[in-house]
Amino acid sequence: MVCFLENYGPEKFSETFLGNFDTPEAIWNHEMRRFLIEKIALHISEFSPRLFSNTHALYQYCPIPKIQFPQLEHELFCNIYYLRNLCDTARFPDWPIKNQV
Secondary structure: OHHHHHHHHHHHHHHHHOOOEEOOOOEEOHHHHHHHHHHHHHHOOOHHHHHHHOOOOOOOOOOOOOOOOHHHOOOOEEOOEEHHHHOOOOOOOOOOOOOOO
16 A cells, blocks of 8 residues: 555545555455554554544654554555556556566
């Protein structure tokens, strides 16, 4: 999703983030979105109550652990493409490839 944001900008990213996609450039659905929201909520769970009681509370930065999506466990991601979908010429016969090597 970060690659998608960098390549397409905030409007297309928002559309993708809120939708369900299974393309060479985006594998994303409501289950993955819910999973991400839960992981972020868990990460900031100690800060959230403090923010409700003090809107000027400062967040002590702590990097979020890597989030691994079960749906992407067996996917091979290269550059900006999920290779299984990119090689699926039945579903994506003429998918444009940027910066061909």
